[in-house]
Amino acid sequence: MAYQVTARKWRPQKFEDVVGQEHITATLKNAIKSNRIAHAYIFTGPRGVGKTTTARILAKALNCENPKDFEPCNECPMCKTINDSQTMDIIEIDGASNRGIDEIRTLRESVKYAPTRGKYKIYIIDEVHMLTKESFNAFLKTLEEPPAHTIFVFATTDIHKVPLTIISRCQRFDFRRIQLDTIKSTLSNIAKQENISIDDKTLTLISKKADGALRDAQSLFDQVISFCGDNIDSETVSKMLNLIDDDLFFTISDAILEKDFNVVFQTTDKIYQNGWDFIDFTDGLLEHFRNILTVILTERTELVETAEVYRTKYANYIQTFSKGDLLRILNYLSKLQQELRYSNNQKLKIEIALTNLVGLEKSATLSEIISGLESGNIEIKTNESGSGTREKSGVTYSPKQIVPEKKREIKSDPIPKTEAFVPPIKEKLSGIQSDLNFELITQKWQSFVDDVCKEKSFLLTPLFNNVKPINFDGTNLQLESSDPTTESSLLLHQEYIDKKSRDFFGKKVTIKFASEESPKAKSTAIKDTKSSKSAKSSKITDPYEKIIIADLGGREIN
Numbered sequence: 191m192a193y194q195v196t197a198r199k200w201r202p203q204k205f206e207d208v209v210g211q212e213h214i215t216a217t218l219k220n221a222i223k224s225n226r227i228a229h230a231y232i233f234t235g236p237r238g239v240g241k242t243t244t245a246r247i248l249a250k251a252l253n254c255e256n257p258k259d260f261e262p263c264n265e266c267p268m269c270k271t272i273n274d275s276q277t278m279d280i281i282e283i284d285g286a287s288n289r290g291i292d293e294i295r296t297l298r299e300s301v302k303y304a305p306t307r308g309k310y311k312i313y314i315i316d317e318v319h320m321l322t323k324e325s326f327n328a329f330l331k332t333l334e335e336p337p338a339h340t341i342f343v344f345a346t347t348d349i350h351k352v353p354l355t356i357i358s359r360c361q362r363f364d365f366r367r368i369q370l371d372t373i374k375s376t377l378s379n380i381a382k383q384e385n386i387s388i389d390d391k392t393l394t395l396i397s398k399k400a401d402g403a404l405r406d407a408q409s410l411f412d413q414v415i416s417f418c419g420d421n422i423d424s425e426t427v428s429k430m431l432n433l434i435d436d437d438l439f440f441t442i443s444d445a446i447l448e449k450d451f452n453v454v455f456q457t458t459d460k461i462y463q464n465g466w467d468f469i470d471f472t473d474g475l476l477e478h479f480r481n482i483l484t485v486i487l488t489e490r491t492e493l494v495e496t497a498e499v500y501r502t503k504y505a506n507y508i509q510t511f512s513k514g515d516l517l518r519i520l521n522y523l524s525k526l527q528q529e530l531r532y533s534n535n536q537k538l539k540i541e542i543a544l545t546n547l548v549g550l551e552k553s554a555t556l557s558e559i560i561s562g563l564e565s566g567n568i569e570i571k572t573n574e575s576g577s578g579t580r581e582k583s584g585v586t587y588s589p590k591q592i593v594p595e596k597k598r599e600i601k602s603d604p605i606p607k608t609e610a611f612v613p614p615i616k617e618k619l620s621g622i623q624s625d626l627n628f629e630l631i632t633q634k635w636q637s638f639v640d641d642v643c644k645e646k647s648f649l650l651t652p653l654f655n656n657v658k659p660i661n662f663d664g665t666n667l668q669l670e671s672s673d674p675t676t677e678s679s680l681l682l683h684q685e686y687i688d689k690k691s692r693d694f695f696g697k698k699v700t701i702k703f704a705s706e707e708s709p710k711a712k713s714t715a716i717k718d719t720k721s722s723k724s725a726k727s728s729k730i731t732d733p734y735e736k737i738i739i740a741d742l743g744g745r746e747i748n
Contacts, residue, residue: 195408195409195412196380196408196409196411196412197405197408197409200380200408201243202240202243202247203247203250203262203264203273204247204261204262204264205218205219205244205247205251205261206261208240208243208244208247209240209368209372209375209376209404210239210240210366210367210368210369210372210404211239211240211244211365211366214233214244214363214365215244217363218244218248218251219251219259219260219261222251222252222257222260223260227252227341228341228360228361229336229340229341229342230333230336230341230342230343230344230359230360230361231245231248231341231342231343231344231360231361231362231363232318232343232344232345232346232349232352232356232357232360232361232362232363233245233343233344233345233346233363233365234345234346234347234349234362234363234364234365235347235364235365235366235367236347236365236366236367236402236403237347237403237405237406238400238403238404238405238406238407239365239366239367239368239402239403239404239405240365240404241345241346241365242314242316242345244365245314245343245345246272246280246314247262248312248343249272249280249310249312249314249341249343250262250264250268250269250272250273252308252309252310252312252341253268253269253272253279253280253305253308253309253310253312254266254268254269255267255268255269268307268308271307277306277307277308278306279305279306279307279308279310279311279312280308280312280314281300281311281312281313281314282314282316283297283313283314283315283316284316284317285315285316285317285318285319285320285321285346286316286317286320289320289321289322289325290322290325291322291324291325291328293325294321294325294328294329295328297313297329297332298328298329298332301313301332301336301337301340302337304337304339305339309339310339310340310341311339311340311341312340312341312342312343313340313341313342313343314343314345315342315343315344315345316345317345317346317347318344318345318346318352318356319346319347319348319349319350319351319352323353326352326353326355326356329356330355330356330359333356333359333360334359342360344356344360349362367401367402367403368402368403368404369402369495370394370397370398370402370495371495373396373397373400373402373404373407374390374393374394374397376404376407377393377396377397377407377408377411378393380408380411381411384415385420386415386420386421386422387420387421387422388422389422389423389424390497390498390499391424391497391499392414392422392423392424392427393497394496394497395424395427395428395431395433396410396411396414396427398495399431399433410431413430414427414430414431417430418430432464432465432466434461434466434470434471434474436474436478436496436497436500438457438460438461438471439474439475439478440478440500440503441453441457442457442475442478442544442547443478443479443482443507443511445548446519446547446548446550447510447511449548449549450548451545451548451549453544453548454541454544454545454548455541457544458537458540458541458544461537461540462537468530468536468537468539468540469527469530469531469536471540472523472526472527472530472540473527475523476520476523476524476527479516479519479520479523480520481494481496481504482504482507482511482516483513483516483517483520485504485505485507485508486507486508486511486513486516487513489508491504491505512552512553514553515550515552515553518550518553519547519550522543522546522547523543526539526543626662626664626695626696626697626699627662627664628659628661628662631659631662631667631695631699632659634694634695635658635659637694638690638691638694638695639654641690641694642654642687642690645690646683646686650680650683653676653679653680656671656672656673656676657669657670657671657676657680658670662699665698665699665700666699666700666701666702667691667699667700667701667702668702668703669701669702669703670703671703677703680701687701688700688701
């Protein structure tokens with residue numbers, strides 16, 4: 191017997207042999223069982239996932255003389271003639287080469303004739319989206335009301351090109367891409383039947399290259415056998431298919447953890463010498479760090495599509511990278527992926543990018559810094575220039591690496607050494623670290639006033655010069671003022687003062703006056719103040735004086 195390629199030799203002959211499309215085969219079997227057979231079906235999905243194969247099995251199942259559990263027996267004369275393509279009742283048409291209106295007119299004429307031997311006359315039109323607009327229009331009436339013995343089965347890889355008037359007259363079935371593990375299992379079973387030795391790593395390489403298409407995987411399988419013979423190894427397959435070895439990506443991630451810059455130039459040289467595509471390398475590296483993120487977030491390796499030998503390696507990364515660092519790396523690689531397509535020197539671009547990744551500093555959240563301060567694992571040091579650093583277990587964090595809790599992770603960008611930055615941070619951290627009391631507030635009060643006046647000099651400097659703290663109960667800070675109008679003026683800026691005190695003292699501090707009035711009295715006082723200012727401003731003709739009194743909280747001095 192002449193040689194047959196794997197895709198034809200191992201083509202499924204029953205519904206149960208179709209892999210990865212159980213949702214479709216089960217529906218078709220139930221339709222046959224309940225005798226609810228439609229007059230037209232349309233199968234859509236990626237290439238090589240079983241559309242035409244399922245159409246042939248459906249044709250056999252409907253015409254089989256001795257069906258078994260609503261599956262074709264493949265033994266009766268009718269099944270054998272269908273398998274040998276010798277029956278006139280199953281007509282397969284290539285829509286790409288028979289797309290004109292003349293071919294459809296011929297088809298319409300043949301539809302009215304009864305089947306010669308079987309129960310149904312079935313037309314299988316592959317790549318139906320290639321038919322012309324006129325052909326579809328000529329087909330509409332026949333497709334809507336065909337003879338009882340006629341069934342149409344359409345297959346297409348591009349359902350969007352099929353008119354909605356055609357789709358609405360058919361039962362639509364969407365075939366999905368086949369999962370990597372399913373392709374590996376199918377190829378492994380074929381290899382056992384063919385007495386071919388192949389390992390899991392090689393099966394993974396072939397299956398990933400196929401990208402969800404079983405027919406593509408079977409074609410690659412034939413090609414590998416022709417090159418390697420009966421003993422197939424992953425290294426030879428990688429060279430033959432010019433695939434980038436996954437070990438190279440693990441080398442990069444390890445270099446980032448170990449800060450090994452030598453790996454950068456060794457990697458780019460290896461890519462260049464092997465003739466690998468730099469864009470393919472970037473795509474693979476992006477997928478690699480996505481896998482690491484998946485494992486760290488889920489603490490499982492089942493969601494990673496890779497060989498078993500690599501699942502163990504991914505599991506070892508669980509306690510290494512932080513989530514924030516991985517998101518920064520993925521974001522960086524995504525931008526690199528786009529920029530690389532327009533680069534004139536891709537090798538140099540990759541070297542610069544990998545150097546940046548290896549030199550990437552670890553990030554820290556504010557909660558981690560505070561926890562380290564409380565436990566004593568982080569020590570604040572100020573150098574001669576006044577810039578500060580925080581050291582924890584051999585890792586140094588600079589001040590700008592500490593961010594608010596809501597942002598969680600931060601970027602470690604180059605940090606200028608400024609003297610004005612460190613003292614406020616040290617004060618805030620110490621305020622959070624220790625209990626706040628009246629003595630500490632008294633010590634910090636002038637710094638707080640200076641900070642407020644620096645930001646709101648024109649509005650609040652005259653007001654804060656008239657107040658001083660007199661009591662603190664742990665939450666409420668009572669102030670005393672020599673000017674009776676100060677309280678009503680400060681109430682206008684209450685929201686800003688509350689936020690500023692919380693940021694400065696490290697906790698919520700409510701500022702009140704010793705003679706505390708009820709909320710209603712406060713509201714009345716504010717309204718009276720505003721109305722008084724409004725009345726005064728109405729008597730003033732100078733527009734600048736009106737703005738100062740009405741909008742900026744000023745008052746007229748007699």
